[in-house]
Amino acid sequence: MIDFLFKNSVRMAETALVLGQAGLGWLLGHRPPAPRLLRETFERLGTTYIKLGQFIASAPSIFPAEYVEEFQYCLDRTPPVAFSDIKRILKEQYGRDPSELFRRIEEKPLASASIAQVHEAELHDGRVIVLKVQKPGVRDIILTDLNFLFIASRLLEWFVPGMERTSISAIIEDLQKTMMEECDFLHEARNLKEFREFLDRTGIDFATAPAVYEELSGPRVLAMERLYGVSLTDLDSIRKYSKDPEQTLIQALNVWFLSLMACDFFHADVHAGNLLVLEDGRIGFIDFGIVGRISKEIWSGMDLLMQGMNAQDYRQMAEAMTRIGAADRDVDIDVFANDLKTIFESMQRMETAAFRSGQVDEMEINHLVLSLSEAGRKNGIKFPREFALLIKQFLYFDRYIKILAPKMNMFQDARIQRTGLIG
Structure with a gap:
């Protein structure tokens, strides 16, 4: 307990230092737009805030467009920790020296992210595997950060008029559950x-x-x-x-x-x-x-949406997306359908050189997801975050089709089995 409190205090001091440096930079003239300043600060604060930034980037139905767009640049790539730390964690996990279990472990990681890094290893029988190893102290940092953010969000909801409608504390609570699972x-x-x-x-x-x-x-x-x-x-x-x-x-x-x-x-x-x-x-x-996990009610709307996309029936697509989302007022389906037509026709025109050369533009995919969510918001509809996740996967596959099968239509090709979606 004493050890946890000490780590908690150290982390709070680190957080205060980073925030203080950001504030000092502002006073000394470093004044980028607020979304960029927040993103830069999040990246300096590390793991928890990088994940929070990525949550903002993937939730266009919740956060303002300028923040969603800026946090697309919030990358979950961090410098690797020392191999000695990785060996120590492996020894703690297994209760013995890793050399007893592995013939070799490559010191240079295959990948390094905020929570973990990945190393190739070889067992004594010759099988080559990969080890995803959690970085030291990550779980304590996340718990400290998210507890602080939860308390701060609750105070905002109590004392700032109208803030309770944003449900920031509920978002932080959900993020904590997700990140604890990821740890x-x-x-x-x-x-x-x-x-x-x-x-x-x-x-x-x-x-x-x-x-x-x-x-x-x-x-x-x-x-x-x-x-x-x-x-x-x-x-x-x-x-x-x-x-x-x-x-x-x-x-x-x-x-x-x-x-x-x-x-x-x-x-x-x-x-x-x-x-x-x-x-x-x-x-x-x-x-x-x-x-992602989606309820049957949303699946029903997704099936109708895909039928509409297949037929390029924008009115049906608008009706489907109205069913998927939560509307805070009566939706003018014709207006919404016209907004969707503009977005999807724009998508169809995007036969860029980047796609033809085998590149998938992550920023463009995120921008299209944002456009759909903005169209929903404009028409009084708030989509669940899972909807944005699903649409994003469709867009990834659409880009792969542009590269590998440019004449194929994902929603018309009989070789693609989409039937029975609701089950």
Whole structure:
């Protein structure tokens, strides 16, 4: 308890120092626009605030557009911690020296984010795996930061007129639950296990997800099968592993759409780094730290929305999105439909050189999600955050289609199995 209180006090002092430096910079003339200043401050404050910034970026129905757009730049990439710290955490996790379990562990990480970093390792029997290792002190920092933010938000709701309607404290509380789950790697291990069971149950052998080494995994270490492959945007490399890149993409789409029906969750972050074409031609889904769960009521609206997108029936799309969201007034469907037509026609015109060259523009995808949410807000509709997650995945796949199968229509092609969405 004393140790926790000490760490809590140190973290509060660090936070005060960063805020003080930001304030001093403002007084000395460093006065960028408020959204950029807040984003820069969040990045200096580290893990919790980076995650909060990413939440802001993914919730255009909750936060002002200028903040949502600015926080698209809030990257979850941080300098790696020393390998000696990684070895110490592994020793604490396993209760013995890591050399007893691993023939080697690569000191240079494959990736480093705010919560964890990933290292390649080799077992004594020759199997190559990856270790996702939580960085030191992350959980205590998150708890301290979010407790402080929750108390501050409650005070704002009590003392600032109108603030209670924003439900900031409820957002912080939800974020705390999500981040605590993300800090428990056993939760991600369960997601991986469940997704693999879904693939087995449905007889899908052309896709996979990393197997978990449960005996080597725990709350702070996730040991997984090492998958070797290339990004779904790397057409030249895909051709080495697949005779038909278009069919490979169709298979990826079918797996993802089927997971909406037959799995308890959907992969909510299918960006190019998390969707691979493996050396044996299969599709590899990796990183199940972010998943989405949607109620049947929202699924009903999504089915109607996809039918509308298929027929380019903007009125039906407006009716579907009205069903999905919570309206605070009567919605003029014709006006909303016209707004949606403007947005989707703009999307269809975006055949940019970047897409043709194999690049997926993350900023443009986020901007389109923001445009849809802004159209909803303009017409009195507030969408759940999960809706934005879903739409974002559709947009990722739309970009992959532009690269791998430019003549294909995701909502019209009979090879893509979307039927039975409601189940």
